[in-house]
Amino acid sequence: MSRPFSKRFLRCGALLFAVVPALAFASETGGVHSYASTFLWIAVLLLFARIASLVERVGQPSVLGELVVGVVLGNLALLGFRLFEPVKTDQFITFLAELGVVILLFQIGLESNIEKMRKVGVRALFVAVIGVVLPFLLGTYVAGPWLLPGQSFNTYLFLGAALTATSVGITARVFRDLGKLQTPEAQIVLGAAVLDDVMGLIILAVVSAMVTAGAVSMGTIAWITAKALLFLVGSVVVGQLLAPRLGRLFSVIHTGVGMKFTLAISIGLIFAALAQFIGLAPIVGAFAAGLILDSVHFRYFRDPHVVQDVREAVETLDPVVRDRVMAAVRPHADRHIEDLIEPIGLFLVPLFFVVTGMGVKLETLFNVPILLTALGITAIAFIGKILSGLAATGTRKALVGWGMVPRGEVGLIFASIGKSLGVVDDSVFSVIVIVVIFTTLFTPPVLTYLLKREPRAGMRAPAAG
Amino acid sequence: MSRPFSKRFLRCGALLFAVVPALAFASETGGVHSYASTFLWIAVLLLFARIASLVERVGQPSVLGELVVGVVLGNLALLGFRLFEPVKTDQFITFLAELGVVILLFQIGLESNIEKMRKVGVRALFVAVIGVVLPFLLGTYVAGPWLLPGQSFNTYLFLGAALTATSVGITARVFRDLGKLQTPEAQIVLGAAVLDDVMGLIILAVVSAMVTAGAVSMGTIAWITAKALLFLVGSVVVGQLLAPRLGRLFSVIHTGVGMKFTLAISIGLIFAALAQFIGLAPIVGAFAAGLILDSVHFRYFRDPHVVQDVREAVETLDPVVRDRVMAAVRPHADRHIEDLIEPIGLFLVPLFFVVTGMGVKLETLFNVPILLTALGITAIAFIGKILSGLAATGTRKALVGWGMVPRGEVGLIFASIGKSLGVVDDSVFSVIVIVVIFTTLFTPPVLTYLLKREPRAGMRAPAAG
Numbered sequence: 001m002s003r004p005f006s007k008r009f010l011r012c013g014a015l016l017f018a019v020v021p022a023l024a025f026a027s028e029t030g031g032v033h034s035y036a037s038t039f040l041w042i043a044v045l046l047l048f049a050r051i052a053s054l055v056e057r058v059g060q061p062s063v064l065g066e067l068v069v070g071v072v073l074g075n076l077a078l079l080g081f082r083l084f085e086p087v088k089t090d091q092f093i094t095f096l097a098e099l100g101v102v103i104l105l106f107q108i109g110l111e112s113n114i115e116k117m118r119k120v121g122v123r124a125l126f127v128a129v130i131g132v133v134l135p136f137l138l139g140t141y142v143a144g145p146w147l148l149p150g151q152s153f154n155t156y157l158f159l160g161a162a163l164t165a166t167s168v169g170i171t172a173r174v175f176r177d178l179g180k181l182q183t184p185e186a187q188i189v190l191g192a193a194v195l196d197d198v199m200g201l202i203i204l205a206v207v208s209a210m211v212t213a214g215a216v217s218m219g220t221i222a223w224i225t226a227k228a229l230l231f232l233v234g235s236v237v238v239g240q241l242l243a244p245r246l247g248r249l250f251s252v253i254h255t256g257v258g259m260k261f262t263l264a265i266s267i268g269l270i271f272a273a274l275a276q277f278i279g280l281a282p283i284v285g286a287f288a289a290g291l292i293l294d295s296v297h298f299r300y301f302r303d304p305h306v307v308q309d310v311r312e313a314v315e316t317l318d319p320v321v322r323d324r325v326m327a328a329v330r331p332h333a334d335r336h337i338e339d340l341i342e343p344i345g346l347f348l349v350p351l352f353f354v355v356t357g358m359g360v361k362l363e364t365l366f367n368v369p370i371l372l373t374a375l376g377i378t379a380i381a382f383i384g385k386i387l388s389g390l391a392a393t394g395t396r397k398a399l400v401g402w403g404m405v406p407r408g409e410v411g412l413i414f415a416s417i418g419k420s421l422g423v424v425d426d427s428v429f430s431v432i433v434i435v436v437i438f439t440t441l442f443t444p445p446v447l448t449y450l451l452k453r454e455p456r457a458g459m460r461a462p463a464a465g
Numbered sequence: 466m467s468r469p470f471s472k473r474f475l476r477c478g479a480l481l482f483a484v485v486p487a488l489a490f491a492s493e494t495g496g497v498h499s500y501a502s503t504f505l506w507i508a509v510l511l512l513f514a515r516i517a518s519l520v521e522r523v524g525q526p527s528v529l530g531e532l533v534v535g536v537v538l539g540n541l542a543l544l545g546f547r548l549f550e551p552v553k554t555d556q557f558i559t560f561l562a563e564l565g566v567v568i569l570l571f572q573i574g575l576e577s578n579i580e581k582m583r584k585v586g587v588r589a590l591f592v593a594v595i596g597v598v599l600p601f602l603l604g605t606y607v608a609g610p611w612l613l614p615g616q617s618f619n620t621y622l623f624l625g626a627a628l629t630a631t632s633v634g635i636t637a638r639v640f641r642d643l644g645k646l647q648t649p650e651a652q653i654v655l656g657a658a659v660l661d662d663v664m665g666l667i668i669l670a671v672v673s674a675m676v677t678a679g680a681v682s683m684g685t686i687a688w689i690t691a692k693a694l695l696f697l698v699g700s701v702v703v704g705q706l707l708a709p710r711l712g713r714l715f716s717v718i719h720t721g722v723g724m725k726f727t728l729a730i731s732i733g734l735i736f737a738a739l740a741q742f743i744g745l746a747p748i749v750g751a752f753a754a755g756l757i758l759d760s761v762h763f764r765y766f767r768d769p770h771v772v773q774d775v776r777e778a779v780e781t782l783d784p785v786v787r788d789r790v791m792a793a794v795r796p797h798a799d800r801h802i803e804d805l806i807e808p809i810g811l812f813l814v815p816l817f818f819v820v821t822g823m824g825v826k827l828e829t830l831f832n833v834p835i836l837l838t839a840l841g842i843t844a845i846a847f848i849g850k851i852l853s854g855l856a857a858t859g860t861r862k863a864l865v866g867w868g869m870v871p872r873g874e875v876g877l878i879f880a881s882i883g884k885s886l887g888v889v890d891d892s893v894f895s896v897i898v899i900v901v902i903f904t905t906l907f908t909p910p911v912l913t914y915l916l917k918r919e920p921r922a923g924m925r926a927p928a929a930g
Contacts (some may be wrong), residue, residue, distance in 0.1 A: 028675070034741050034747075035560060035563050035564070035747070036738040036740075036741035036742055036747060037738065037740075038560070039564070039567065039734040039735075039737050039738040039741075039747065040734065040735060040738035041731070042731075042734055043731035043732075043734040043735045043738070044731075046727050046731050047727065047728075047731050049727075050723065050724055050727040050728075053723070091556075092557065092560045093504070095500060095557045095560070098500050099500070099504070102504065105881065131630060238744065252718075254548075258515065258518070258811055259515055261808060261811045261812075262511050262512060262514075262515040262811065262815075263512075263515075265508070265511065265812060266507075266508035266509075266511050266512050267508075269504040269505065269507055269508040270505060270508045271499040272501070272504050273502065273505035275501075276499055276500075276501035276504075277501055280809040282500070282501060283506065310790065310793045311776070312793070313789050313790050313792070313793035314786075314789075314790055314793075317782075317786060321779075321782060321786075324778050325778050325779055325790055327778070328775045328777070328779075330779035340808045340811075341808065342808075343805045343806065343807075343808045343809055344808055344809065344812055346723055346726045346727065346805075347726075347730060347809055350727075362467070
């Protein structure tokens with residue numbers, strides 16, 4: 001097993017090294033506006049991500065490999081190797097990465113079951129509330145004053161706010177990579193993370209308003225809250241209204257896969273855009289769209305050829321035999337809408353995780369006082385979310401709690417808004433970045449360990465290649 | 466279909482003006498970069514393209530619908546409806562469109578057969594040479610002096626050069642939409658268009674050097690030519706060397722579709738980038754990559770489930786019956802690499818054609834003298850390419866000739882380089898744009914007509930939805 005593995009690794013590596021001189025050449029030229037270097041970067045990042053995802057062979061989720069390879073590529077400059085620096089400023093790569101995480105949450109919505117989520121709804125709500133309130137209070141009133149003495153209360157407010165929002169992408173990928181997306185724990189975490197994002201938005205808006213205006217009216221808080229709730233409730237209602245119409249529409253469309261693909265992906269993108277327009281993260285909209293599309297008679301479309309070919313092969317046989325064969329064939333003639341979205345995901349999702357990893361600045365770890373402060377706040381960030389898992393009664397609470405831990409890019413958004421408002425200085429910013437690094441990089445292996453410790457249900461995790 | 470759609474659109478617009486205050490200052494301070502409007506535009510363009518592709522129902526290729534809907538959306542501003550104007554300046558949409566045409570030529574390379582192309586190679590070369598030399602001479606020495614009197618010889622040189630390069634994307638889509646990509650005519654046109662691009666590049670480089678330096682050395686011409694030939698010959702050689710290795714590599718990979726997808730699309734993108742680095746169009750590289758990957762034992766990977774399920778269903782039957790059923794099932798267990806690339810194409814390719822259509826400025830048609838001049842030059846542009854079809858002995862010459870007609874974005878690149886060098890003024894630029902419009906928009910219906918007139922071979926054009 002290990003020999004073909006390493007051979008394969010070497011060959012992919014050889015391909016990559018053939019490309020490196022071209023990259024050097026690419027960065028030299030560039031008089032004419034061309035997308036050639038972006039095309040090349042996409043290919044290189046995808047190849048690295050794919051090689052890194054071979055950590056699956058040792059039982060780790062591929063997202064971990066993608067993140068780590070991103071951290072390595074993004075910090076090679078520390079060793080004087082600056083070849084990959086242009087990726088960080090390539091706006092098209094950044095865009096594709098953002099599109100990638102939207103596609104990922106859309107896929108996860110498609111794979112999630114709205115009924116299952118409803119069943120875990122109350123527990124998800126409790127998890128979300130505890131997972132927002134606890135880190136916020138701990139950050140603002142404990143970690144801030146104790147570990148960052150001398151800063152203003154507004155700074156502590158932002159620190160607390162930055163600890164609230166779960167970055168659902170990483171947890172969802174881990175559950176998905178290990179084939180556990182259908183477990184109640186995964187559904188609770190997904191539901192709680194969406195609610196989390198809504199509450200995080202409200203906190204961010206309120207805290208920002210407090211910092212800017214010195215105070216904030218109840219009316220503003222109410223308006224922000226109302227809009228966010230309206231979107232989620234609206235999505236569900238629109239989805240319920242639209243679902244049967246779409247189902248009927250789809251059953252009369254015979255032009256092949258194109259129309260279904262276009263409708264599905266367009267709905268995902270429109271919901272992502274709508275979410276952002278009202279101030280939520282686009283991934284929340286994409287997830288909602290996936291949930292809605294999953295719940296309709298929309299998932300299947302028939303590829304009639306296999307059915308027809310086999311029917312011709314068995315038509316002279318005994319009817320009982322015929323029916324048995326046809327019953328075996330028919331399920332394979334259905335292709336899920338997920339199958340069509342999958343290549344888009346294979347193309348774009350790894351870019352998101354590699355780019356996220358590349359954004360990690362390892363040099364922030366070299367400042368010992370900041371690192372120690374960050375470790376303390378990380379502990380609080382861990383504790384706040386892990387305790388929220390206690391609300392997930394009847395499930396494996398530790399799994400839910402750890403699933404809520406990653407902060408990822410959401411925490412970074414909070415930190416950068418705080419920085420732009422002047423209440424988060426460079427050292428606090430570094431601290432938040434380190435917390436994000438730790439919560440992001442430590443969670444996948446812990447979750448994997450917890451998921452593997454689970455009593456075997458006779459089901460092996462499928463390869464999520 | 467369009468009514469609920471535009472309603473949704475207006476709602477989005479309304480939402481745009483009601484953004485949360487927090488988000489507003491977030492984007493002001495640069496904390497959050499929003500891709501929401503781009504996501505929305507992608508969805509809107511895809512939906513319009515998909516609706517427009519319903520022209521398939523009346524026997525027209527969907528690319529025609531996509532181009533026309535692009536022209537309509539791009540010129541609504543003439544009626545005072547400026548809603549779609551931002552699309553033209555959205556750099557991410559432009560990027561995705563460029564990526565789309567690269568994917569399209571990669572797909573077409575995958576679907577093309579290198580052996581078949583070799584068989585038509587000599588004829589393709591003749592078609593390409595005539596199709597470059599004739600329009601160049603006609604443009605420079607006939608159309609220029611006669612229809613645009615008083616301009617400099619350099620201007621005529623650029624006009625002639627702008628008439629040389631075939632835009633293979635449009636023709637290839639028409640052949641593909643109508644299921645005729647495997648005909649000798651299609652293979653000749655594809656081969657000739659690639660050679661065309663190489664010769665067009667050489668002409669452009671030489672003509673630019675002549676304009677800039679007043680003269681050009683034979684050494685420069687030789688170097689430009691050598692680079693281009695080296696790339697194509699190099700691609701084929703590298704492809705032949707790599708093919709068996711890749712084939713072996715792929716046969717030992719068991720991690721599912723991910724690795725194969727990543728390798729395939731990465732090779733396509735790397736070749737596209739390499740082509741651009743040496744001065745060729747990226748689509749030439751993508752096409753070459755597709756051709757190489759098509760020729761290896763690379764296309765298939767097994768989905769064992771259907772085979773296994775059916776085998777279980779028939780295992781107690783008579784061996785002869787069993788073999789017959791299994792023979793009917795097995796081909797369907799193979800999925801082509803094309804199937805995996807297809808959704809990427811469905812996502813990105815329509816964007817290219819809609820965006821190309823949107824770039825057409827209908828107002829240039831309103832200036833009657835320019836329009837008449839343009840019509841004259843268009844006639845010459847048509848004649849030059851149609852006559853090149855005469856070299857395609859043993860095939861339907863008119864089909865090959867018309868297949869070479871579209872100029873598309875390649876002609877526009879020539880025109881804009883000429884403009885930046887100061888030898889192409891606004892009126893000549895408009896003329897070239899109009900020629901591009903006519904060659905681009907008139908060719909699909911003519912080709913469709915010619916393809917439909919073909920004696921029926923008992924095969925219906927498959928729906929290319």
